[in-house]
Amino acid sequence: MNRFSSLEFDDADRSEKRQSHGEPVRDATYFYKQAQKAWLGADYELALRNYSRALERNTSFFQAWSGQIMMLIEMREYPEAMVWADKALEMFPEHPELLAEKAIACCRDEKFDKAMAYSDNSISKDNVTPRVWLARAEILSKRKSRLAEDCVCKALNIAGNTQNVFCLEAGRILSRGGKYSAALEYLGRAVRDFPKSALAWYELGRCQSKLGFQEAKVSLQEALHLRPVWSPALQELGKVRGRSPLTRIFWRMFGR
Amino acid sequence: MPGQGVCLQCGSVLAAESAPVNVHPPRMAGWKKPARLFFRRLRSYRLIPAVSRSRVPSWMKVVSEESFLAVFLSILPGLAHLIQRRFAQVRLYVVLWLVLLFGTLFFYGGFLGQLLFGLAIAVHAYIALQTAFGKELTDFRYRVLSLLLIGLGLLIIYWNAAGLIFRDIAGGYTSVHIPYHRIEAGDYVLARRSLANAENLTRGSLVLAGVGSIGDRWLGGSSRRSYVVAQIIARPGETLEIKEGRFIVDDRVLDPNKCPVPGWLKTRELSVIISENHYFLSAQFQGQGYNDTHIVSVCVVPVGQIEAKAFIRWSPLIRRGFIREIE
Numbered sequence: 001m002n003r004f005s006s007l008e009f010d011d012a013d014r015s016e017k018r019q020s021h022g023e024p025v026r027d028a029t030y031f032y033k034q035a036q037k038a039w040l041g042a043d044y045e046l047a048l049r050n051y052s053r054a055l056e057r058n059t060s061f062f063q064a065w066s067g068q069i070m071m072l073i074e075m076r077e078y079p080e081a082m083v084w085a086d087k088a089l090e091m092f093p094e095h096p097e098l099l100a101e102k103a104i105a106c107c108r109d110e111k112f113d114k115a116m117a118y119s120d121n122s123i124s125k126d127n128v129t130p131r132v133w134l135a136r137a138e139i140l141s142k143r144k145s146r147l148a149e150d151c152v153c154k155a156l157n158i159a160g161n162t163q164n165v166f167c168l169e170a171g172r173i174l175s176r177g178g179k180y181s182a183a184l185e186y187l188g189r190a191v192r193d194f195p196k197s198a199l200a201w202y203e204l205g206r207c208q209s210k211l212g213f214q215e216a217k218v219s220l221q222e223a224l225h226l227r228p229v230w231s232p233a234l235q236e237l238g239k240v241r242g243r244s245p246l247t248r249i250f251w252r253m254f255g256r
Numbered sequence: 257m258p259g260q261g262v263c264l265q266c267g268s269v270l271a272a273e274s275a276p277v278n279v280h281p282p283r284m285a286g287w288k289k290p291a292r293l294f295f296r297r298l299r300s301y302r303l304i305p306a307v308s309r310s311r312v313p314s315w316m317k318v319v320s321e322e323s324f325l326a327v328f329l330s331i332l333p334g335l336a337h338l339i340q341r342r343f344a345q346v347r348l349y350v351v352l353w354l355v356l357l358f359g360t361l362f363f364y365g366g367f368l369g370q371l372l373f374g375l376a377i378a379v380h381a382y383i384a385l386q387t388a389f390g391k392e393l394t395d396f397r398y399r400v401l402s403l404l405l406i407g408l409g410l411l412i413i414y415w416n417a418a419g420l421i422f423r424d425i426a427g428g429y430t431s432v433h434i435p436y437h438r439i440e441a442g443d444y445v446l447a448r449r450s451l452a453n454a455e456n457l458t459r460g461s462l463v464l465a466g467v468g469s470i471g472d473r474w475l476g477g478s479s480r481r482s483y484v485v486a487q488i489i490a491r492p493g494e495t496l497e498i499k500e501g502r503f504i505v506d507d508r509v510l511d512p513n514k515c516p517v518p519g520w521l522k523t524r525e526l527s528v529i530i531s532e533n534h535y536f537l538s539a540q541f542q543g544q545g546y547n548d549t550h551i552v553s554v555c556v557v558p559v560g561q562i563e564a565k566a567f568i569r570w571s572p573l574i575r576r577g578f579i580r581e582i583e
Contacts, residue, residue, distance in 0.1 A: 048281070055279035062268070068281055076292075077284040084281040091277075092268045110299035111306040127266070 028058035035067055036165075040197035041227055044074045062092060066131070069101045078109040096125035100135035107139050115139050130155040130166045134173060141177025149174070149182055164193035172203050180210045191219075198227035202236070209240050212249065216240050327406065330384035331413060337387070346383050353379045365427060365444030365571035377414065381407040424449050426564040428464045428485040431540035436514040437462070437569070437579055441540065444571035445485055445579070447564030454492075454559060457535060459505070460514050460582030461488050462566035465537055465557055483563055486537035489515055490530045498526040503538075514582050521551065528552055533559050 024030055035050035048071040054064040065088040072081035085102045092098060099122035106115035119139055122132045133155035141148035152170045159166040171186035187204040194200045205219030220237040224230060284292075298304045316329075316339055329336040334350040337343045343350075356376035363369035384390075384406050385399065393399045426447045433440050439462070447464045457463065464483050490496040490505050497504040501522040503515050518540040526548055530536055534556050541554065568578050 052279050052281075055277075059277045059279060060268075072281060075284075076289075078292075080282045080284055087278075087281075092266075095266070095268070110296050113306060 026057075028054040028061045028064065030054075031057065032061070032064055032067070035064070039067075039071070039074075040168075040194055040199055042199040042202065042230065042232075043227075044071045047071050048075075060091065062095070062097075065091065066097055066101065069098070069105075073101065073105050073108060076108070078105045081105040094125060096122040096127065096132050097129045099125070100129075100132040103135045104138060107135075107142060112139065112142065128158070130159040130162070131169075133158070134166065134169055137170070138173045138177070141173060141179065144177075148177060149179070152182075152186075164190065168194065168197070168200050168203070171207070175203060175207050175210075180207045183207050184211070196226060198223045198230065198233070201226065202230070202233050205233070205240075206236055209236060212247075212253075324389060326387035327384050327389045330380075330387055331410075333380050333383045337383075346386055349379055349383050349386075353383065363571075363573070365429075369571075373414075377407050377410050378403075380410050384410075426464050426483070427570065428483055428566075430462070430485045432485075432487060432516065432518055432538065434462075434487065434514070434516060436460075436511070436582065438575050438577070439569060439579075443569055443575070445566040446568045446570045447485075447566040449564040451565035451567065452559075452562050456565055457488055457491070457559070457562065458581055458583050459488055459491060459510075462486070462579060463488060463535075463537065463562045464564040464566065466561045466563065484539050485566060486539035487515065488535050489538045490536035492530055492532050492534055494536075495527070495529050496536050497528075498524050520546075524548075524551065526551060528556065530556060535559065535562065537562075 031050045031054035035047045035054065038044075038047035038050055048068055051064045051067040051071065054061055055068070058064075065084075069081050069085050069088065072078075072084060082102055082105050085098050085105070088098050089095065099118050103115045103118035103122060106112070106118060116139055119132075119136050122128070123136060125132075133151045137148045137151035137155065140151060152174065155166055156163055156170060167186045168190035171183045171190055174180075174183035174186065184204070184207050187200065187207055190200040191197070191204050201219050201223035205216045205223060208216035208219055217237065217240050220233050220240065223233045224237065227233070295304065299306050326336040329339070333353050334343055334346050337346050353376055356372050356379060359372040360369050360376055363372060381403050385393075385403055389402070390399065393402055426449060427444060428447065430439050430443045430445060431441050439445070445462060447462075452463065462485055465486050466483055489503050489510070494505050495507075498517060498521055501517050502512060503510040503517055515538070518538055520541055521538070528536070528548075536555050537557055538555065546554075566579055569575055
């Protein structure tokens, strides 16, 4: 050891070592991941806050803008989601994903004509993302069209690395449209990819419950284990427990 | 390319904005949730249309954007803003205006009523100034002047509108004290013009009537012909006497609680036969030293001079109520 041994010539190596031992760097990507985690846990408020924090670090982070709009939609604040989508469109003009999110907001707010118009507009753009096709699928499934599942397949085909996230979304869309059997396939894959996601387990349990499967109890209990005292899961579990065997058989026979 | 702020292909913003960007989205107020859920259910069952189409004619939209014409539209407060879908900007002022207007009507006849009336006009003028017209005025002096001019115009409109809306209603201050009616001097009563006919003009009822003059002095107390609130004591064809401070009609002494003799007539002795289509009205008039001829010329009035019949004690608030018939 000499007097030159403590001099810091190679700062990059040292800083990497420092980072691996201490707190992660709280940049836009960090908060984005936190937001994704919160969304998977069905904590939409926390997810929204984290998306906002990500944007505070980097205002041109598109996925964070998109995430904020989706969280507003999840919390059923559809007019606010439309306003925010318009705000995002100022930064990213004519972006197909933002138009698709407007379509989803209109669809869930029971304004189908507007939803279809936005969806048509988004599909006509270049660089169509999986969410564009999922938005289309949601609108078509509301109209009981068989093309909904084709749109879901199209979305997953172009999803690439993010297929697991879009699997969960696809399962939720099909479940919302009443196609529980089709949704089961995607939700099954989602819980394998995200075993710690309360949202995935809840959606799976809900689907199984609609079809009259006994496994619904297990799925919902798992969701409650991951997120205790979560009222939608508690209500669904209550419904499952209160169901008579005849009702279960009925749903198994006639559930879609 | 370096230095490129916007993507040439898709137009997305690449460079960080120099001005701070708001990254916190607007949120829904908690009270709106059940209302939105309700309307969403109605839309899902097709009970209301999904898209509300504006039924405002295009010419009205154009008018609302023109500065002077927008002020005219603001005769109905908030109408110009409603057409431009900016009603939220002035909704609190419109609510305030409505409250002040109802307060004016409620407290009409007193100082509070007049104060609220002035405030209502001021708020209305302010709402009118928040249109396209106000946006063009940047100087504070011009804005104040415009506010005053608009207020003056509104005052004229309110006056005429009140005359149209309440054309059957008249009002006046009493000058007599009538214990039976719980009326004291200075009370404000409302009267209906449609009740000023022979059928409804019963003894003891209060009426709004035009009074005459003696020489150059108007007994109403002002320098112009005025309407005063007086009480009918004798009807056409009846004989009226005043003796010992009491009214006697057709040899029947009237109850002083119901038909009191006013101060200026208490010391008089009078006997008169009321002619056809005339009534003897009693009110507290000014002055003294009048003889019988003066009294008759002022108090005996033709039915045409009776403007309205009072039906409600309006002010003060504590004694507000309907006026009962004596006979």
